[in-house]
Amino acid sequence: MKPKLGVFDFASCEGCELQIVNLEEDVVGLVSAVDVVSFREAMKEHSDNYDIALVEGSITRESDEARLKQIRENAKIVIALGACATIGGINALKNLHELDEVKKIVYGDKADWFETYPARPIDAVVPVDYYVHGCPIDRGELLSVVKALLLGKEPEIPNYPVCVECKLAENQCVFEKGMFCLGPVTRAGCNARCPSHGNVCMGCRGLVDNPNKEAQREVLEKYGLTVDDILAKFTLFGTYQEVTGK
Amino acid sequence: MKSVDVNVNVHHLTRVEGHGNIVLDVKGGEIQKCVWEVVEAPRFFEAMVRGRKWDEMQEITSRICGICSISHSEVSLKATEAAFGITPSEQTVRLRRLLEHGENLQSHILHVCYLVLPDLMGVGSVFPLIETHKDAVLTVTRVHRLSNELCDLVGGRTTHPCSVYVNGFTSLPDPKALESFRTRCEEGLRDLQALADIVASVSDKIPPFERETEYIALTSKEEYALYDGDIASSDAGTVPVDRYKEFLQEYVVKQSTAKHAKHLRASYMVGALARFNINHEQLTEGAKKVAEQLGLKAPCHKPYMISVAQLVECVHSVEESIRLIDELLDRGLKHEPIEVKVKAGRGVAAIEAPRGLLVHDYEYDKNGVCVAANCVIPTNQNHGNIQQDMEALAPTILDKPEKEIELTLEMLVRAYDPCISCSAHLLRLRRR
Numbered sequence: 001m002k003p004k005l006g007v008f009d010f011a012s013c014e015g016c017e018l019q020i021v022n023l024e025e026d027v028v029g030l031v032s033a034v035d036v037v038s039f040r041e042a043m044k045e046h047s048d049n050y051d052i053a054l055v056e057g058s059i060t061r062e063s064d065e066a067r068l069k070q071i072r073e074n075a076k077i078v079i080a081l082g083a084c085a086t087i088g089g090i091n092a093l094k095n096l097h098e099l100d101e102v103k104k105i106v107y108g109d110k111a112d113w114f115e116t117y118p119a120r121p122i123d124a125v126v127p128v129d130y131y132v133h134g135c136p137i138d139r140g141e142l143l144s145v146v147k148a149l150l151l152g153k154e155p156e157i158p159n160y161p162v163c164v165e166c167k168l169a170e171n172q173c174v175f176e177k178g179m180f181c182l183g184p185v186t187r188a189g190c191n192a193r194c195p196s197h198g199n200v201c202m203g204c205r206g207l208v209d210n211p212n213k214e215a216q217r218e219v220l221e222k223y224g225l226t227v228d229d230i231l232a233k234f235t236l237f238g239t240y241q242e243v244t245g246k
Numbered sequence: 247m248k249s250v251d252v253n254v255n256v257h258h259l260t261r262v263e264g265h266g267n268i269v270l271d272v273k274g275g276e277i278q279k280c281v282w283e284v285v286e287a288p289r290f291f292e293a294m295v296r297g298r299k300w301d302e303m304q305e306i307t308s309r310i311c312g313i314c315s316i317s318h319s320e321v322s323l324k325a326t327e328a329a330f331g332i333t334p335s336e337q338t339v340r341l342r343r344l345l346e347h348g349e350n351l352q353s354h355i356l357h358v359c360y361l362v363l364p365d366l367m368g369v370g371s372v373f374p375l376i377e378t379h380k381d382a383v384l385t386v387t388r389v390h391r392l393s394n395e396l397c398d399l400v401g402g403r404t405t406h407p408c409s410v411y412v413n414g415f416t417s418l419p420d421p422k423a424l425e426s427f428r429t430r431c432e433e434g435l436r437d438l439q440a441l442a443d444i445v446a447s448v449s450d451k452i453p454p455f456e457r458e459t460e461y462i463a464l465t466s467k468e469e470y471a472l473y474d475g476d477i478a479s480s481d482a483g484t485v486p487v488d489r490y491k492e493f494l495q496e497y498v499v500k501q502s503t504a505k506h507a508k509h510l511r512a513s514y515m516v517g518a519l520a521r522f523n524i525n526h527e528q529l530t531e532g533a534k535k536v537a538e539q540l541g542l543k544a545p546c547h548k549p550y551m552i553s554v555a556q557l558v559e560c561v562h563s564v565e566e567s568i569r570l571i572d573e574l575l576d577r578g579l580k581h582e583p584i585e586v587k588v589k590a591g592r593g594v595a596a597i598e599a600p601r602g603l604l605v606h607d608y609e610y611d612k613n614g615v616c617v618a619a620n621c622v623i624p625t626n627q628n629h630g631n632i633q634q635d636m637e638a639l640a641p642t643i644l645d646k647p648e649k650e651i652e653l654t655l656e657m658l659v660r661a662y663d664p665c666i667s668c669s670a671h672l673l674r675l676r677r678r
Contacts, residue, residue, distance in 0.1 A: 011287040014263055014667050015312020015405045021360060022404055024391040025384065028376055036373060042360060043371030044260045060287050090309040093294035102293040116288060136312065136405045197402035197409040198416030202305060236302060 003150065006038035006050035008071055010057030010064050011091055011119065016082035016132075017041050017056050019139040026143060033150055048074050052149065054142075056081040058091040058119040065125050072126040077149065080121065080128045081142070083135035087206040088240025090135070091119035095239055121240060130155055134190055135204035135237060141189055158189040159209050162201050166192035174200050175223050182233060184219055185211040204237045250275050250644055254652045258285075259659055261361040261371070263313055264666020268655050270640055280640050282632045282659060284502035286666045292619060300326050300412065300588060300614040307606065307621065308406045311665055313356065315406045316349035316397060317599035318606075320473070323412050325606040329593025330614075332413050335582055337574070341400055341415060343473045344570045345407065346597070347563040348396030350472065352404075353600035354518070354556035354563075355393060357663040359386040359441065362553045365657050366448040382444055385437050389560075392434045396567065399423055414584035421579055428571045434564050435532065442536045442557060449540065452554070453654055457638045458547040459631055460514035462493060463521040464598050470521070470528035470562060472598045478524050480545070481510050487596040490605050494622050504666065506630040507622070513630035516602025517663065518555035519546060533562035549635055552661045556600075588614035599624050601665050625665045632662055 007017055021042065023030060030036075037047040053075035059065060072078055083089030094102055095118040103116065122128060130149075132142050145155040162183035166173075169192050174181035182203035183195060194201050220226060252272035259266050265286045271279040294306050304322040308315045320342050327334060334342075360372050369375060376383050394404045399419045401407030409417045464475035465484060476484040477493050485492050496505045508514065522529075522537070526544040529537070537543075537558045542551055590612040596605045602624030609618035635658055643651050 011289050012667065013309050013312035013315070015309075015315060018312045018356075018405060021356060021390075022394055024387040024394070027387070028380075028383070031373055031376060039371075040258060040260045041263060042261060043373060044364070045370045046260070057287075060289070064287060090294060090306060091289055093298075093306070094290045097293045097296060102290050116290065119289075135309065136403075193403060194408045196417075199402070199408050199411075236298075236305065 002033065002035045003052060004037045004047070004050040005034040005052045005054070005146075006047075006071070006075070007036070007041070007054045008038070008056070008067075009041070010055070010068065010085075010122070011060040012057035012082065012084040014041060014056065015136040016085075017054075019137050019142060020054075023139050023143065030143070030146070034146070050075055052077045052079065052146070054079050054081050055085055055122055057122075058084040058088055059122060059125050060091060060119045061115045061117060063115065068122060068125050077129045078122075078126065079130045079132060079145065080123065081132050082137045083133065083204050083206070083237055084119075085122045086131045086133050087238060088119050088121045089204070089237050092239035093235065095119060096235065119240065131157060133157070133187055133205035138190055158187060160188050161208050161211070162186045162188045162190065162192050162195070162205075164188055165190070166195050166201075168192075169196050171195050175219060180225065180229065180233060182230065184216045185213075185230075202236050203234055206238060207241060252644060252648055252651060254648065254655060256652060256656060259656060261364070262660055262664050262666065263311075264664065266659065266664065266666050268636075268652075268659060270636075270651065270655060272640075272644060275644065277640060280637055282502075282629065282636055284504045284629060284666055286504065291621065295616050295619050298616055300330075300586075300610060300616070303608065303616060304410065304412070310621070310623070311667060312405050313353050313665060314349060314599045314601065314604075316345055316401060317597050317604055319401075319407050319410050320346060321595050321597040321599075321604050321606045323410060324595035324597065325593040325608045326412050326610075327593065328595050329591045329608055329610050330412075330587060330589055331591070332586065334413050337577070337580065337582065338414050339473070340570055340574055341419075342410070344567055344574070345397060345400040345410070346473055347567045347570070348393050348400065350600050351560050351563045352390065352393035352397065353663075354560050355386065355390045357600075358445070358553050358557050358560075359390075361660060361663070362657075363445075363448075365653070365660070366445075366451040382440075385440050389434055389437045389441065392430060392564075396427065399427060411584055412586050414582055416584070418579050418581065421575060424571050424575060428568055428575075431564050431568045431571075435561065438557070438561050438564065439536070442539060442561075445554065445557060446540055453550045453657065454548065455550060455635070455639050455642070455658070456547045457549070457635055459634070460509055460511050461520035461523045461545075462509065462514050462516050462603060462627070463524045464596060464603060465524055470525050470530075474597075477596065477603065479509060479514070480520075480523060487605070488594040490594065490596065490607075490622065494603070494605065494627065496622065496626065502629060504623075504629055505626050506633075507627040508630055513634045514627065515549070515631045516624050516627045517552060518559050518600070518602075519549070519552045520602060521598060522546070522555040522558065529558065530562045530565040532565050533558050536561050549631075549658060550661045552663065556663070588612070592618075601625055601663055602627060623665075625662075628662050628664065632659055632664070
């Protein structure tokens, strides 16, 4: 029997789920290997009987916790999909401000009508088995993780910095161009997409497990920058990791 | 009217972006409750942009929506440029227009074929169609791939573009790739005709419900407005973009974490049908032909025809892409250094996102740090119109079986292609 797959989302832009649709013809291959039994964005049918749960989005309110815990209970394998789910991502930027103030600014005197708390990645609420990083995820990487699981193998999630892939792509170093980049401490797996397009790495895939702080410090010193510079930039996607020290 | 009891309670409506509920409660033929509720988790973008620098604004606001990240990115860049008094080069504007057509095509195909067509074919999703209508599904994926490849080629990434920047592009598409893409656009037009034929074959399944409302969209003398223009209303002429608050009046309602909006009537409509009603004469010839084939005539007051207007725009976007690529290749792509001079000020910009009029309004201090921001999202503007349509539609279908009432209401909300994440991802920051 084919393994059953469910796709779920919390606070997010749903851009990572969109990458599943963006697999194009490979979707046809995917549904020949797994039974998609729940995917609210794409299908009307729903079942609570699934083996693999793909979960996009951050947890930002009490009422979403029960739904996530139920997903964890139903699934054998939970995969966090994209920066909002894996590291808190952009959502956690609001954690840098007072919550009452934040609510009042948006909803004015109606602030009490709506519930919210500081944004968290899903592993702050339930255990997570695998992480597909990025904002958005790379659809090729998602496919390779699902393929590995179907073959009973451990998926390979890179644990080296973006600089490695950037060098392989033979890009001129972003720092040499007088710009500032999070490539030295950010987890690879994106093929250094942003630096390869003339932009800088903004750290959407989160920190590598053991970031080489000394190497980063040397790079910063060489180009006259400070740790504060990198921390300010890192808060774009990494506020949750930064604040909790995870 | 028959004395009936109806209880429709659709929790987390499927095949739409984001989380919404439909509730219809009828006792003895009397409607007790009829609401479209938005229950999406609000994300508070106002807090996210507070104190962030100008070069991060596009990065942050792009994440309001995964489906229309390119529209959010481009209008964000335009708002920052307006604040700094920057006029981007012709090449930059041409590339942005091309990129926007890629997104328009991607978003519309996703909606028409993956979200709406299953209802017209009597199935719950596109997945069973892979078995029963494989050729049709492969045609859909081919056009969808075409749109995504255009976004990749020009924006550097399908979703959340990474080569767009204030006053320029950080990298340019390879001219050879553009040329081969142009050839495939011709194939794309043939595929779109095949999709139009499929929609025509099931068009009797499109509910005929009709309710006139106010239609609001950008309009321009030069072209079918998507990237730029003034704000036009079917009821009240036009205003320049920086006076958007005269037309787009937002308010908070308890049933929805997303705001609603109104202008002269109880509600108004934005999106492909509003654009078609206001600007249809400026569509490309191929797009006009498909409109005629599918019986879409301006003014059209049938919300279920939004999907047809989107399919018409798909043809327009591919034909316009061909024209823009020809212009880019004729002139030759040149590397242009990006210059940005920061200054204090306010910048307002508007764009037609696939789902309708989108406005970003920023205020920067002298260091280019954002101190005030407001963002008016297409779906917010449509929520009120969906509610008004539901109230007008429900009494006319109470004699139908409950399942059919439920499906008809679901299809109504789906027709609007609501982007609920977008609409609940409010962005408003007032200076204290």
